[in-house]
Amino acid sequence: MAKGIPKRSEDYSKWYTEIVQRAELADYAPVKGCMVIRPYGYAIWERIRDALDAMFKETGHVNAYFPLFIPESFMKREAEHVEDFAPQCAVVTHGGGQPLEEALYVRPTSETVIWSMYGKWIQSWRDLPILINQWANVVRWEMRTRLFLRTTEFLWQEGHTAHATEPEAVEETLRMLEVYRRFAEDFMAVPVITGVKTESEKFAGAVRTYCIEAMMQDGRALQAGTSHYLGALIMAHSDDDGLVLPPKLAPLHVVIIPIFKGDAERAAVLEKAAALRNAFQGSGVTVRLDDRDNVSPGWKFNEWELKGVPLRVEIGPRDLAAGRAVLVRRDTREKRPVALDALKDDITRTLPEMQQALLARALQFRAENTRPVEDYASFKAQMERDIPGFVNAPWCGEAGCEAALQEETKATIRCIPLERSAEPGACVRCGKPSEGRVVMAKSY
Amino acid sequence: MAKGIPKRSEDYSKWYTEIVQRAELADYAPVKGCMVIRPYGYAIWERIRDALDAMFKETGHVNAYFPLFIPESFMKREAEHVEDFAPQCAVVTHGGGQPLEEALYVRPTSETVIWSMYGKWIQSWRDLPILINQWANVVRWEMRTRLFLRTTEFLWQEGHTAHATEPEAVEETLRMLEVYRRFAEDFMAVPVITGVKTESEKFAGAVRTYCIEAMMQDGRALQAGTSHYLGALIMAHSDDDGLVLPPKLAPLHVVIIPIFKGDAERAAVLEKAAALRNAFQGSGVTVRLDDRDNVSPGWKFNEWELKGVPLRVEIGPRDLAAGRAVLVRRDTREKRPVALDALKDDITRTLPEMQQALLARALQFRAENTRPVEDYASFKAQMERDIPGFVNAPWCGEAGCEAALQEETKATIRCIPLERSAEPGACVRCGKPSEGRVVMAKSY
Numbered sequence: 001m002a003k004g005i006p007k008r009s010e011d012y013s014k015w016y017t018e019i020v021q022r023a024e025l026a027d028y029a030p031v032k033g034c035m036v037i038r039p040y041g042y043a044i045w046e047r048i049r050d051a052l053d054a055m056f057k058e059t060g061h062v063n064a065y066f067p068l069f070i071p072e073s074f075m076k077r078e079a080e081h082v083e084d085f086a087p088q089c090a091v092v093t094h095g096g097g098q099p100l101e102e103a104l105y106v107r108p109t110s111e112t113v114i115w116s117m118y119g120k121w122i123q124s125w126r127d128l129p130i131l132i133n134q135w136a137n138v139v140r141w142e143m144r145t146r147l148f149l150r151t152t153e154f155l156w157q158e159g160h161t162a163h164a165t166e167p168e169a170v171e172e173t174l175r176m177l178e179v180y181r182r183f184a185e186d187f188m189a190v191p192v193i194t195g196v197k198t199e200s201e202k203f204a205g206a207v208r209t210y211c212i213e214a215m216m217q218d219g220r221a222l223q224a225g226t227s228h229y230l231g232a233l234i235m236a237h238s239d240d241d242g243l244v245l246p247p248k249l250a251p252l253h254v255v256i257i258p259i260f261k262g263d264a265e266r267a268a269v270l271e272k273a274a275a276l277r278n279a280f281q282g283s284g285v286t287v288r289l290d291d292r293d294n295v296s297p298g299w300k301f302n303e304w305e306l307k308g309v310p311l312r313v314e315i316g317p318r319d320l321a322a323g324r325a326v327l328v329r330r331d332t333r334e335k336r337p338v339a340l341d342a343l344k345d346d347i348t349r350t351l352p353e354m355q356q357a358l359l360a361r362a363l364q365f366r367a368e369n370t371r372p373v374e375d376y377a378s379f380k381a382q383m384e385r386d387i388p389g390f391v392n393a394p395w396c397g398e399a400g401c402e403a404a405l406q407e408e409t410k411a412t413i414r415c416i417p418l419e420r421s422a423e424p425g426a427c428v429r430c431g432k433p434s435e436g437r438v439v440m441a442k443s444y
Numbered sequence: 445m446a447k448g449i450p451k452r453s454e455d456y457s458k459w460y461t462e463i464v465q466r467a468e469l470a471d472y473a474p475v476k477g478c479m480v481i482r483p484y485g486y487a488i489w490e491r492i493r494d495a496l497d498a499m500f501k502e503t504g505h506v507n508a509y510f511p512l513f514i515p516e517s518f519m520k521r522e523a524e525h526v527e528d529f530a531p532q533c534a535v536v537t538h539g540g541g542q543p544l545e546e547a548l549y550v551r552p553t554s555e556t557v558i559w560s561m562y563g564k565w566i567q568s569w570r571d572l573p574i575l576i577n578q579w580a581n582v583v584r585w586e587m588r589t590r591l592f593l594r595t596t597e598f599l600w601q602e603g604h605t606a607h608a609t610e611p612e613a614v615e616e617t618l619r620m621l622e623v624y625r626r627f628a629e630d631f632m633a634v635p636v637i638t639g640v641k642t643e644s645e646k647f648a649g650a651v652r653t654y655c656i657e658a659m660m661q662d663g664r665a666l667q668a669g670t671s672h673y674l675g676a677l678i679m680a681h682s683d684d685d686g687l688v689l690p691p692k693l694a695p696l697h698v699v700i701i702p703i704f705k706g707d708a709e710r711a712a713v714l715e716k717a718a719a720l721r722n723a724f725q726g727s728g729v730t731v732r733l734d735d736r737d738n739v740s741p742g743w744k745f746n747e748w749e750l751k752g753v754p755l756r757v758e759i760g761p762r763d764l765a766a767g768r769a770v771l772v773r774r775d776t777r778e779k780r781p782v783a784l785d786a787l788k789d790d791i792t793r794t795l796p797e798m799q800q801a802l803l804a805r806a807l808q809f810r811a812e813n814t815r816p817v818e819d820y821a822s823f824k825a826q827m828e829r830d831i832p833g834f835v836n837a838p839w840c841g842e843a844g845c846e847a848a849l850q851e852e853t854k855a856t857i858r859c860i861p862l863e864r865s866a867e868p869g870a871c872v873r874c875g876k877p878s879e880g881r882v883v884m885a886k887s888y
Contacts (some may be wrong), residue, residue, distance in 0.1 A: 029511040030518065030560055031548065036487040039506035039576060046507065064486045067478035068535070068550075068581055068597050074474065090513070092550065095596075096585030097531040104475065106512075106536065117471065123776070126738065132483060137581065141540030152539075153512050220641055294570065358655055 006297035007240045009386075012218045016235060020147045023243045023307050025234070033142045033152030041148075041230065045155065048229050049135060051187050051248070055179050061131045061159060066113045068137075069104035074112045081112065088140040090152070106139040114160045122162060129172070130162040148231035149222075149387035149444055156227040177210045181413035182390065184224050188235045189246040189358035190214045191366055192224055193390075193439055195415025200399045213414045213439060215366045219387030221414045221441035231444075237331070237358055243308025244331050246358050247351040254280070254287040254347060255304045259297045272340070273315055276325075279344050285351065306332060310354055311347060328350065331358060356384075366390070372437070376429050383409045383442060389440045390414070394434035396427035405440070406431045414439045451684045453830075456662045460679060464591045467751050468686045469678070477586045477596030484751065485592075487673065487695035489599065491671050493579060495631050495692070496601065499623050505575045505603060512559045512581075513548035517555045525556065528648035532584040534596070550583040558604045566606060573616070574606040581869070591664075592675035593888055600671040621654045621862075628668050633802035634658045634680045635692040635810055636668055637834075637883055639859025643841045657858045657883060659810045665833030665858045665885035675888075681775070681802055687752025688775050691795040692801050698724070698731040698791055699748045703741045716749075716784070717759055725786050729795065749774060754798055755791060775802060810834070820873050827886060828875035829854045834858070834885045837876030840871035847872045849884070858883045 005018045005131030020026050028034075035383045037045060047257050053063070069092060085108040092104040107113070118130060134159045134423045140145045142152045159176060163169040177194055192212035202209035214224045215409040216235040224232050237244040247253055256277055258269040272288050290300050298316070304312060324337045327346065331354055338346050369389030382391055388411070395401070395413060406412050408429075416438050425434045449462045464470050467483030472478075475653060481489060497507070513536060520526050529552040536548040551557070562574060586596045603620060607613040613650045622640055628636045638655035644667055646653035656670045658678040668676050681688040691697055698722055702713045717733050724731045734744050741758070758770040769787055774777045775798055782790050813833030817823045832855070838846070839857060850856050852873075860882050870880045 027561065027564070030557065031511050031513045031515055034511035034513060036511065036557075036561055037509040042508045043506065045509075062483035062487065064483045064489065065481040065489075065599065067473040067475050067480065068583065069475045069478060071475055089539070090536045090548070092534045093537045094535040094547075095533070096587070103538075104534070113474065113480075115475055120471070141513065143540065155509065233680040349648045 005240065005242070008217060015240070017147060019234060019238055019242055019306075019312075022407060025230070025243075026147045028145070028147075033145050035145065035147050035151045035153075037155075040251065044233070044245070044249055045230060047249045047251065048187070049157075052179075052183055052226070053133075053135070055183060056133050056159070056176075059131070059132045059175060059179065061161075064132045064134060066107075066110040066117070066134060067138065068107055070107050070110075070113055070201055072103045072105060074086070074116065075105050077112065078205055080205040085109070085140075090139045090141060096396065106148065107136070108138055108140050109158055110134055110138075111158070111160065112134065118160075118162050118330070125164045128162055128164045129168065131159070131172070132161070133157055133159040146231075146444075148234065149228060154227045157260075173208075173210055177212070180212050180224070184212055184214065184229075184232075185359060187246065187248045188224075188229065188233050188236070189248075189355060189362060190232055191359065191363045193415060193417055194419075195417040195439065198399070198402055198413050199413060200216075200402055200440075203415065210418075211415050213441075214370060215362075215390060215441070216444070218366070219369050219385070219389040219442075221390065221439075221443040223414070223443070236362055238308065241302075242306030244358070245308035245310060247310045247355050250308065250310050251286065252288055252307075253285045253307050253351060254311045254313060255300075255309045256287065256289045256313045256315065257297050257300050257304075257414075258289070258291060259314060265317045268320060269315060273313075274317075276340070276343065277304055282348075283344075285347060310351060313343070313347075329354060331361075372427060374425075379411075379428050379440070383411045388442045390439050391428075392423035392437040393428035393440055394423070394436070395438045395440075396430055396432035396434055398430075398432070401427060401430045401432070411440050411442050414441050414443060445655050449649070449684065449686070452661060459684070460590060463678060463682055463686055463750075468590045469674070469687075470573060472589070472591075475596075477589050479589065479591055479595045479597075480597075481814040484695065485692045488677070488689070488693055489674060491693045491695065492631070492670075492677075493601075496623075497577075497668070498581070499627060500577050500601075500603065500620075503619060503623065505577045505605075508576050508578060509580065510554040510561070510578060512551055514551050514554075514557055516547045516549060518560065519549050521556065524649040529553070529584075534585060535584045537712070549832055551580070552582055552584050553602055554578055554582075555602070555604065556757060562604075567611060572606055572608045572678075573612065575603070575616070576605070577601055590675075590888075592678065594674060598671045600669075609885055617652075617654055619654070622792065624656050624668070627666065628656060628658065628673075628676075631666045632668075632673065632677050632680070632691045633692075633799060633806060634668065634676055635803065635807045637859060637861055638863075639883065640862040642843070642857050643844055643880075644846055645857065655859050657885075659806075659834060659885070660888070661809070663813050663829070663833040665883075665887040665888070667833065667858070675862065680806055685746075686750030688802070688839075689752035689754060691754045691799050694718035694752065694754055695730065696732055696751075696753050698755045698757060699744075699753045699794060700731065700733045700757045700759065701741050701744050701748075702733070702735060703758060712764060712871075713759060713761060716764055717757075720757070720759075720784070720787065724791075727788075727790060727792070754795060755843075757787070757791075757853045773798060773804075817872060818869075823855075823872050823884070824853055827855045832886045834883050835872075837872035837884055838867070838879040838880070839882045839884075840876040840878055845871060845874045845876070855884050855886050857874055858885050858887060 004012050010013045024038045027036045029036045048083045090106040139153050142150050145151050159353040161172050181194050185192045192214045194212050211219050212224045222232050226385045256273045258273045260266045260269045277287045277289045310330050312328040319325050322338050327338045328335045420436045423436045427434045450458050453460045468482045471480045473480045534550040563801045581743050586594050589595050605616050623636050628634045638659045641653040656664050656668045664674050700717045702717045704713045721731045721733045752775050756772040763769050767779045768783050771782045816833045837849045864880045867880045871878045
């Protein structure tokens with residue numbers, strides 16, 4: 001266990017915060033509520049962004065960029081919008097050394113500005129559909145920061161599409177929901193439930209809000225989405241020794257640690273290690289040879305485990321003599337000798353296996369911690385457990401009952417799953433008729 | 445000439461603004477001083493960013509992300525910094541529905557925050573060098589907007605490196621200057637002069653400011669740099685009919701315009717056109733078949749010329765019968781028949797030729813509009829011309845003389861070229877001794 005990092009089982013929240021900082025993913029900024037995304041964290045973000053961006057473009061989306069500032073009058077156009085967002089906003093009142101005539105809100109989303117531009121650009125149905133995505137920073141005032149999960153400024157993407165007909169708009173929404181699901185499962189190795197939010201949980205002004213819900217290792221739900229991906233990625237797989245990264249999003253796939261005493265051994269080992277590293281050039285597998293002299297191999301093991309590098313290759317004089325190296329998996333800790341001339345193939349094969357294994361492990365964890373519940377006493381007991389998990393329970397569909405359930409148990413209705421069968425029953429809380437089950441959980 | 449767009453020779457400034465909007469690169473935002481980068485403009489920006497980013501990474505730079513907001517106390521730490529930037533800033537005074545105890549400045553650069561983090565991260569010389577780059581939006585208050593050249597918010601990149609020694613820092617700066625030069629010439633097809641700014645033109649608080657200066661078609665200088673690249677790209681090559689894009693940065697390389705009358709011709713032409721487009725799949729050459737039925741071929745010609753697509757393929761029934769198509773170059777307007785089975789090879793060969801030709805043309809234009817000048821009368825006369833161009837003239841090195849020259853002629857010293865030979869002479873304005881020539885020009 002890395003020094004000073006509490007175990008997940010002891011203090012999950014502190015474990016998370018320590019991992020994020022010690023793996024050099026992020027740091028607190030000198031501005032309240034804000035963070036700095038450090039190079040290692042940003043390299044993961046770049047992989048997330050690039051993978052999603054390519055998937056968006058395959059669906060015909062194009063990127064654009066809208067202004068950071070939104071005039072106060074725009075914010076106030078839609079009552080629901082302003083009620084929901086205005087209290088969360090940072091407000092610019094001075095510019096160019098002068099007080100402004102009209103205050104500018106730092107965008108909490110670009111929705112209002114984007115739709116005002118669409119009004120100008122769309123002349124007829126021939127201009128439809130418009131499929132625009134934006135990668136940008138947005139601001140929502142937060143007093144209690146949680147790195148990557150809740151910060152005043154965060155990076156995200158927002159897609160805004162305009163269609164000629166409602167069925168086309170719904171089809172598009174479901175297509176993008178599927179993109180998010182596929183990204184979460186294929187790249188993040190995080191299984192998600194796709195569903196619809198209840199009326200009281202939906203986005204301000206929306207007809208319907210779709211979502212993907214993931215289970216973290218403490219059995220709580222996290223609504224995945226661009227701004228939360230990094231946080232979810234960390235929490236879903238990491239362990240008491242640090243990050244565990246799925247190979248598809250790891251900036252560094254393999255670290256080679258040379259082991260030697262004295263100059264002669266050093267030269268021989270480093271030569272072989274460098275040859276091994278060079279063999280991967282242009283292969284898409286990123287390999288680093290950690291040839292630092294000022295820290296021990298054991299120290300290096302710990303550091304790269306903390307940083308979640310999927311594979312470690314240990315190579316010393318005895319390995320050289322035997323024509324092999326030792327390959328260590330970060331996820332399972334499996335450690336095995338591999339012949340040097342088979343190493344490249346082995347690594348190339350092992351990385352996708354690890355990607356699959358992480359998803360399988362997360363699926364199993366979710367299955368073990370998802371339960372059907374029929375009565376309120378059991379439900380409350382479940383939510384008191386260390387790992388409360390997901391509960392599939394019947395619900396009456398009434399907002400008042402939903403609010404009371406949240407008040408009484410701190411759990412919320414995470415979503416009405418898209419794939420649920422009609423199942424007449426009695427609401428887990430109030431006993432009134434229910435048409436089917438919803439997913440309830442404690443959440444972030 | 446596209447309708448309603450003035451000629452460059454009539455009104456260069458209006459020509460530029462019209463081109464930007466009508467080619468759908470950008471639009472004015474409903475916020476004073478701000479713009480919207482539309483999908484076509486953003487696609488060019490993505491190509492600029494990706495090309496530069498890859499070049500930065502080759503030099504060992506990594507990306508990170510620092511907060512949008514800077515506490516007022518940070519701004520005030522460095523007197524020179526605050527004097528230069530504070531009057532240009534947007535200031536947040538309210539957040540989360542409350543007045544803030546300390547005002548937050550929207551970053552005009554991230555310099556102060558980045559260095560405060562470096563102070564925390566750098567424990568010893570072993571942590572050096574740090575080579576961090578950031579892609580971000582920054583804000584500097586502007587009342588008179590010029591799309592892509594002067595807007596309140598703009599996208600840019602800023603690299604901040606920390607080194608153990610000054611020679612290493614200088615070496616790094618020169619390496620990056622060379623990256624910028626190479627990018628401008630190899631990708632933008634815009635030749636630049638690399639140099640050093642005079643004391644009065646340098647960046648607030650800097651020891652030395654390096655720059656690259658490009659000549660636009662109106663003979664004025666533009667300091668190139670990430671935030672100006674798109675503006676420079678447009679002004680350097682475009683003509684009275686619209687954009688001319690260098691192939692390396694063009695989102696779309698080839699547009700195919702089918703020409704037909706009646707359904708039978710339509711089917712035959714579209715089939716061949718689609719086959720041609722499909723032949724380029726995965727080739728890196730982006731091809732679009734414009735099969736819209738509601739506009740004429742001539743209308744399409746104009747639209748894609750306006751948008752600067754490098755190559756147009758016209759294909760009609762007579763072409764089909766002759767087994768050929770007509771290939772039209774956007775830069776030279778050269779129009780020639782090409783056998784259908786040679787078209788893919790021809791296009792693949794022509795695109796890099798066009799990239800080279802654009803650079804050659806820009807180099808020639810710059811050469812024709814760069815003059816050595818020895819006396820002030822000639823200098824002033826030159827600056828009064830329609831195309832004032834660059835002047836290489838001796839200068840005494842004194843700030844007072846530089847200020848007077850600017851006052852009297854509206855020209856500035858653009859840079860002291862890195863590659864200049866010592867050449868004793870007399871200052872073009874005051875006649876005092878000069879060690880060598882500097883580049884003087886009117887600028888943006």
